[in-house]
Every structure is written in C-alpha cells, then in structure tokens.
Amino acid sequence: MKKMLKMRVDLITIFPDYFAPLKLSLFGKAQEAGLVEVEIHDLRSFTLDKHKTVDDAPYGGGPGMVMSPVVWGDAIDSVLRQAKTKPVLVVPTPSGNVFNQEMAIKLASFEHLVFINGRYEGIDSRVVEHYQQSGEFSEVLEISIGDYVLAGGEVASLVILEATSRLINGVLGNEDSVTDDSFAPGAMQNLLEGPIYTRPASWQGLNVPEVLMSGDHAKIAQWRKDEAIKRTRKFRPDLQS
Numbered sequence: 001m002k003k004m005l006k007m008r009v010d011l012i013t014i015f016p017d018y019f020a021p022l023k024l025s026l027f028g029k030a031q032e033a034g035l036v037e038v039e040i041h042d043l044r045s046f047t048l049d050k051h052k053t054v055d056d057a058p059y060g061g062g063p064g065m066v067m068s069p070v071v072w073g074d075a076i077d078s079v080l081r082q083a084k085t086k087p088v089l090v091v092p093t094p095s096g097n098v099f100n101q102e103m104a105i106k107l108a109s110f111e112h113l114v115f116i117n118g119r120y121e122g123i124d125s126r127v128v129e130h131y132q133q134s135g136e137f138s139e140v141l142e143i144s145i146g147d148y149v150l151a152g153g154e155v156a157s158l159v160i161l162e163a164t165s166r167l168i169n170g171v172l173g174n175e176d177s178v179t180d181d182s183f184a185p186g187a188m189q190n191l192l193e194g195p196i197y198t199r200p201a202s203w204q205g206l207n208v209p210e211v212l213m214s215g216d217h218a219k220i221a222q223w224r225k226d227e228a229i230k231r232t233r234k235f236r237p238d239l240q241s
Contacts (some may be wrong), residue, residue, distance in 0.1 A: 006034065007110070007168060010079045010087075011157060012041045012072075013117040014054060018154040027161065030171045036118035046074040055120050072116065072127045079114055080136055087112035089137040091128055092156035094141030095148050099160060103143065107160070110138075110165035115152035115160075190239045194227030 011019055019040050022028065030036040055065035080087070088110045097103070107113060114137070116123065129146040132140045145156045166172055197208040211223045232239055 007036045007108075007165070008084075008087075008112040009036060009038045009161065010041060010112075010114045011038070012043055012079065012115065013074050013116065013152075014043045014119060015117075015152070015154060016040045016042050019158070020116075020153075020184065021158060022161065026171055026215040027165050030168065032166055033170065035168055035170050036165060041079065042073060043071060043075050046071050046078065054182055058121060062121075066121050067118055067123045069126045069130075071125040072123055073130070076097070076114070076127070076131065080180070083112060085111050086138045087114045089131055089140045090115045090157070090160065091123075091140065091142045092117060092145070092153035093142050094144050094147075098147075099143050099156075099163070101146045101163070103141075104160070104163040105167055106219065107141075107164040113164075115153070115157045117157055119152040127205065191225075191228040192236055192239075193234045194224050194231055 012018070022038055023031070027036065029165065031038060043054055049055055053068070054071050055067050058064070060068045076089075090107070090113055093113065100137070117129070128140060128142065131137055143156070143160060143176075144158050150156060197212060201208045209223065210220050212221070
C-alpha cells in the first residue's frame with residue numbers, strides 16, 4: 001500500500017476570503033481526511049502603518065503600483081519559521097513557466113507548498129530573487145496558467161491546487177481516474193481525452209456510440225484512442241507536432 005502523503009499548503013494574500021472554495025469538493029474532503037492541511041495568511045497583517053499599506057509607486061515610473069518587498073519578506077519569513085520541512089515557493093505570474101500536468105504531478109510529490117499571491121503590477125522582483133538565493137526553499141517556482149493577465153494570483157493558485165491535490169494518493173476515490181486524464185503520462189500521453197457518455201442511451205436524438213455498449217473491451221479501447229487522436233488533431237495539434 002502506498003504511503004499517504006500529507007501536504008501542507010500556506011497561502012499569502014490580501015484577500016483571504018478568495019480561498020473559500022478550498023473548503024469545497026475534493027480539496028475540502030482532502031482536508032477533512034487529513035491529507036491536506038491549509039493555512040491562509042493575510043498579507044496586511046504584516047504591515048506596520050495604520051493604513052496597512054502593501055504597495056508603492058514603481059521605480060522608473062509607469063502605471064500601477066508594485067507590492068513591497070519588506071511586507072512580503074516579513075510574511076514569507078513568518079511562514080518559514082513555522083515550517084517543519086523545507087518548503088517549495090510557488091509564485092503565480094503571467095511571466096512564469098506554463099503550468100501543465102507534468103508540473104502538477106511534480107507539485108503533488110512535495111510535502112509543503114507556499115503560494116504568494118501578488119496583486120496590482122506584481123511583487124517587487126527582489127522577493128523571488130532573494131528566496132532563490134537564500135536556500136530556505138527547496139525550490140522557487142514561477143508558474144503561469146496561460147497567456148493572459150489576471151487581477152491577482154489567487155485564481156491561478158486555485159487552479160494549480162485543484163490540479164495538484166487530486167493527484168495526492170487517497171484524494172480521489174478511484175485512482176484510475178488520474179491515469180485516464182487528458183495529458184496524463186502513459187499510452188495516451190499527449191492526447192486529449194475523447195468524448196464520454198452515460199445513460200440514457202438516447203437523448204435529444206443523439207445516441208451513444210454502439211461500440212461503447214458492445215462489451216468488447218479491445219474495440220472500446222481502440223475507439224477511445226481513435227477519438228482522442230481526432231480531438232487532439234482538431235483542438236490541440238501542437239501536442240503532436
């Protein structure tokens with residue numbers, strides 16, 4: 001039997017309520033089962049002025065505000081002082097490496113993830129540079145969930161955690177679900193998942209393909225592979241280039 005890995009997740013943000021969805025669905029059940037432990041930290045609680053300021057004007061001019069390295073450093077150091085193992089720092093940013101299933105599998109293998117969620121024009125670049133050099137984190141990962149810009153890192157963190165947590169042993173009721181995913185390693189690697197069906201066999205004049213009701217597992221497997229290839233060629237031809 002596989003060892004149940006318990007993951008610790010710390011999230012630093014100026015909007016703690018943004019992470020209310022983590023109490024729902026599989027992630028919520030994972031916490032109830034003791035597979036994942038989550039703590040959310042309000043960045044503003046680490047400010048020193050009465051206005052709880054977390055940002056300032058950018059050097060060199062330009063639009064928007066940049067989040068202070070002083071406040072972020074104090075917040076991150078506070079989390080590090082509580083850490084029992086050397087964590088991984090996750091920085092959601094449009095300029096990071098594009099998130100994919102392979103990266104989710106990697107993140108699921110770690111025991112402690114710390115997410116720092118920037119806002120405005122982003123976090124002062126020295127924050128990432130400092131923790132890359134300090135050795136206090138086992139890795140510092142700058143991650144993008146796509147080629148677009150969000151108002152902050154919270155949504156990206158939720159996406160990353162949704163994809164990662166379901167890969168932790170014991171989170172899914174049926175672990176075979178992971179191997180059938182689009183982008184999952186194995187025989188169907190680099191293929192999107194094909195169409196799926198359930199009862200009734202006929203709905204709105206559309207019928208479930210007969211092969212799926214044939215009971216011939218070899219033919220069903222071949223049909224699923226063929227359909228996955230068709231869908232990949234149509235929507236993501238880059239995966240097979």
